Amino acid sequence: MIPLDMMNVDTDQIIPKQFLKLIQKSGYGDFLFYDRRFGHDGRPKKDFILNDPKFEKRQILLTRDNFGCGSSREHAVWALFDYGIRVVIASSFADIFYNNCFKRGLLPIYLSQSEIEYIFNLVHTDDVIAEISLDKQTISISGKKMNFNIDPTRKKMLLEGIDEIGFTLSLNDQILDYEKASRVVDYNKYLV
Amino acid sequence: MGKTLFEKVWDSHVVIDDGNKNTGDTNAPSLIYVDRHLVHEVTSPQAFASLKQSGRQVRHPELTIATTDHNVSTENRTLPIVDSVSKMQLETLTRNCKEFGITIYDINSPEQGIVHVIGPELGFTLPGTTIVCGDSHTSTHGAFGALAFGIGTSEVEHVLATQCIWMYKPKSFLIKIEGNPRKSHAITSKDIILKIIRKIGTDGGTGTVIEYRGDVISRLSMEQRMTICNMSIEGGARAGLIAPDETTFNYLKGRRYAPKETELEGLIEFWTANLKSDANAKFDRVETINVTDLAPQVTWGTNPSMVADITDSIPSPEEFAQGNENKRKLAVRALEYMNLEPGTPLTNLHVDRVFIGSCTNSRLEDLIEASLVVKGRKVSTKVRAMVVPGSQKVKSDAEKLGLDTVFKDSGFEWRESGCSMCLGMNPDILLPGERCASTSNRNFEGRQGAGGRTHLVSPIMAAACALEGHFVDVRDWL
Numbered sequence: 001m002i003p004l005d006m007m008n009v010d011t012d013q014i015i016p017k018q019f020l021k022l023i024q025k026s027g028y029g030d031f032l033f034y035d036r037r038f039g040h041d042g043r044p045k046k047d048f049i050l051n052d053p054k055f056e057k058r059q060i061l062l063t064r065d066n067f068g069c070g071s072s073r074e075h076a077v078w079a080l081f082d083y084g085i086r087v088v089i090a091s092s093f094a095d096i097f098y099n100n101c102f103k104r105g106l107l108p109i110y111l112s113q114s115e116i117e118y119i120f121n122l123v124h125t126d127d128v129i130a131e132i133s134l135d136k137q138t139i140s141i142s143g144k145k146m147n148f149n150i151d152p153t154r155k156k157m158l159l160e161g162i163d164e165i166g167f168t169l170s171l172n173d174q175i176l177d178y179e180k181a182s183r184v185v186d187y188n189k190y191l192v
Numbered sequence: 193m194g195k196t197l198f199e200k201v202w203d204s205h206v207v208i209d210d211g212n213k214n215t216g217d218t219n220a221p222s223l224i225y226v227d228r229h230l231v232h233e234v235t236s237p238q239a240f241a242s243l244k245q246s247g248r249q250v251r252h253p254e255l256t257i258a259t260t261d262h263n264v265s266t267e268n269r270t271l272p273i274v275d276s277v278s279k280m281q282l283e284t285l286t287r288n289c290k291e292f293g294i295t296i297y298d299i300n301s302p303e304q305g306i307v308h309v310i311g312p313e314l315g316f317t318l319p320g321t322t323i324v325c326g327d328s329h330t331s332t333h334g335a336f337g338a339l340a341f342g343i344g345t346s347e348v349e350h351v352l353a354t355q356c357i358w359m360y361k362p363k364s365f366l367i368k369i370e371g372n373p374r375k376s377h378a379i380t381s382k383d384i385i386l387k388i389i390r391k392i393g394t395d396g397g398t399g400t401v402i403e404y405r406g407d408v409i410s411r412l413s414m415e416q417r418m419t420i421c422n423m424s425i426e427g428g429a430r431a432g433l434i435a436p437d438e439t440t441f442n443y444l445k446g447r448r449y450a451p452k453e454t455e456l457e458g459l460i461e462f463w464t465a466n467l468k469s470d471a472n473a474k475f476d477r478v479e480t481i482n483v484t485d486l487a488p489q490v491t492w493g494t495n496p497s498m499v500a501d502i503t504d505s506i507p508s509p510e511e512f513a514q515g516n517e518n519k520r521k522l523a524v525r526a527l528e529y530m531n532l533e534p535g536t537p538l539t540n541l542h543v544d545r546v547f548i549g550s551c552t553n554s555r556l557e558d559l560i561e562a563s564l565v566v567k568g569r570k571v572s573t574k575v576r577a578m579v580v581p582g583s584q585k586v587k588s589d590a591e592k593l594g595l596d597t598v599f600k601d602s603g604f605e606w607r608e609s610g611c612s613m614c615l616g617m618n619p620d621i622l623l624p625g626e627r628c629a630s631t632s633n634r635n636f637e638g639r640q641g642a643g644g645r646t647h648l649v650s651p652i653m654a655a656a657c658a659l660e661g662h663f664v665d666v667r668d669w670l
C-alpha cells in the first residue's frame with residue numbers, strides 16, 4: 001500500500017497535461033504523477049513516495065479528502081491503472097473521477113476519516129498488507145476489519161465487467177419512446 | 193412539495209428512472225437524455241476509437257458539435273503546427289467528425305474557440321436542456337438554466353452511441369448571494385465565485401448541483417453569470433445553475449442554433465413559467481453569502497479555495513487550517529510551492545506574467561473591462577502579458593471595437609483563440625518559478641507549466657497587475 005499523505009490531489013497532478021496529447025487509452029503508467037515524481041532534469045525526486053523502493057509495485061493507493069478533483073480527464077484513471085494501482089482508498093473523491101474509476105476497473109473505496117487515519121498510522125510505520133473483498137465489501141488490515149460502501153450497480157459493473165453501452169442500447173425502445181413521445185420539449189428539432 | 197430548478201430539468205430528462213432496480217440498488221442511476229453534446233480534441237479520440245472498434249454509430253450526430261481548443265497554437269494560424277503529437281490529435285478530431293457526420297469548428301473556422309465559449313455564442317446552449325462535454329468546466333452552460341456537467345471519455349463514448357447517460361441524481365445546493373458590492377464596477381463575478389469557493393472549500397459542492405440566486409445574480413450579464421457557473425466545479429459541484437430570465441432570453445436572440453421568432457417566443461413563455469425553483473422547494477443544503485463588503489479576491493495557494501482579499505496578507509498555515517492538521521500541511525506545501533511568506537501583503541507580490549483568457553474570463557465583456565483599465569497605460573517592463581480571446585468571434589468583435597490596438601499599444605500580446613495558458617498544452621506556458629496573475633480557473637501546481645505559480649484574479653485585477661508589475665487593489669483605479 002502506498003501512503004500518499006495529501007488531501008485534494010487533483011487530476012492535473014495525477015497526469016499532467018503534456019501527456020494528454022496521446023490518442024490511445026493505455027501506456028500512461030510511466031507518466032503517473034510525473035511532475036511530482038521527476039525533477040525538471042528528468043531525475044526521480046527522492047522525497048516523493050512513489051520513488052521510495054519500499055512501496056514499489058504496490059496495488060493500493062492510500063490518500064485523503066477529495067482525491068481526483070479538478071479536470072475530468074479519464075487519463076488520470078488510466079495512468080493509475082497502467083501503473084498497477086487497482087484500489088484507491090480515500091476519505092472522499094471528486095465526483096467525475098469517482099465515476100471514471102469504474103469504467104477502467106479501478107476500485108475507489110471511501111472510508112471515514114478515523115479509519116483513514118488508522119491505516120495511515122500503520123503504513124507510516126510498516127509496509128502493510130490489506131485484504132480487500134469487493135464481494136463482501138470489506139478491508140482487513142493487520143487484523144482489523146472495516147466495511148466499505150459501494151452502490152450495487154457499480155459493484156456489479158466491476159465484478160462482471162458489463163458493456164454499459166451495449167446494455168443501454170438494449171433499452172432502445174425506451175429511448176425512442178422518450179424521443180418520440182414522452183418528452184415535454186423536443187430540443188432536438190432545433191438542430192436538424 | 194415544490195421542486196427545485198435542478199429537479200425540474202432533471203425530471204424532464206429521465207428516460208428510465210432507477211434503471212437498475214433489478215440489482216436491488218436503492219440509489220440506482222437513472223438514464224438521462226442528453227440534448228446537447230460538445231466535443232474537443234483531448235478527451236474524445238479514445239471515445240471515437242472505441243466506438244469504431246465496436247462497430248457502433250453516433251446516434252444523433254446533429255446534437256453534437258466539436259471544436260479544437262485545448263491543444264491549438266494561439267500564434268499565427270497560417271503557420272504549420274510544429275508539435276507533431278498535437279497535430280495528430282487535432283487531425284484525429286477532424287477525421288472523426290467527418291466520419292461520423294459531426295459539425296466541427298476547427299482551427300480554420302471563423303467560429304473556432306474554447307468549447308464553453310462557442311456553445312453559448314452559437315446559441316447551441318439553451319435553457320432547460322441537458323448538456324455534457326468531456327470537460328469539467330461544462331458547468332459554464334448552467335448560466336442559462338441548463339443542466340450541464342463534465343464527463344469522462346468513456347461517458348463521451350456512451351453519449352455518442354446512445355445520446356443518454358447513466359447518472360446518480362445529485363443533491364441540490366442553494367447559494368444565496370445577498371447585498372450589493374460597494375464600488376460594484378470594480379467587483380466582478382470572478383470575485384464573487386472565488387469568495388464562494390473560499391467559503392465552501394474545493395469539495396464543498398461535491399455530489400451537488402448548485403443554484404445561485406440573489407439580486408446581484410439577476411443584475412449580472414450572461415458573461416458574468418457564466419464566470420460563476422464555470423467555477424462551480426472548483427467548489428466540487430457537478431453543475432451550477434442560474435434560473436433564466438430576460439437577460440438570458442435576450443442573449444439567445446439571433447444566434448445560429450437558437451430557435452427563431454415564434455418558436456423562440458413560445459419557448460420563452462415555457463421557460464419563464466417552468467424554469468425556476470418553486471418557492472416551497474426544498475434544497476439539501478443552503479448557504480448565504482453577503483457581498484456588500486467584498487474586496488477583489490486573489491488566490492495565494494495551489495487550489496481555488498486558498499483565497500484572500502487584495503487588502504490582506506498571505507495567511508499563515510494555522511490561520512488557513514483552523515485546526516485541521518491535513519489542511520495545515522496542505523497550506524505549508526502550497527506556500528512552499530508558491531514561494532510565499534505568511535504576513536506578506538498581497539500588494540507586495542510581483543508577477544512575471546499576466547494571462548487574460550480561458551473559458552472563465554475571455555469573453556468580449558471581460559476584454560472590454562480589462563481594456564478600460566489598460567487604455568493609455570503601459571505594461572510594466574518586468575511583465576510579459578497576453579490576452580487570448582475565448583473564440584475567433586470574440587477576437588473579431590473585440591477588434592471591431594479597437595481593443596486589439598488598446599492592448600497591443602500598452603504592451604500586451606494579442607493572440608488567436610484557445611485554452612492557451614489556462615492549462616498550457618500548447619507552447620503558452622509558465623517557466624519554472626514564474627509568477628502569474630491569471631484570469632483562469634485553476635491554480636493547481638504546474639497547471640500553467642511545471643513549477644509555474646498561478647494567482648487567480650478577475651480580468652480587471654489582472655490588467656492592473658500587468659501595468660504595475662504587482663497586485664493592486666483595482667478599486668483605487670476605477
Ligand code: SF4
Nearest residue numbers: 329550551611614615
Ligand atoms: S480554458 Fe481552461 S478550463 Fe476552460 S476548457 Fe480550456 S483548459 Fe479547460
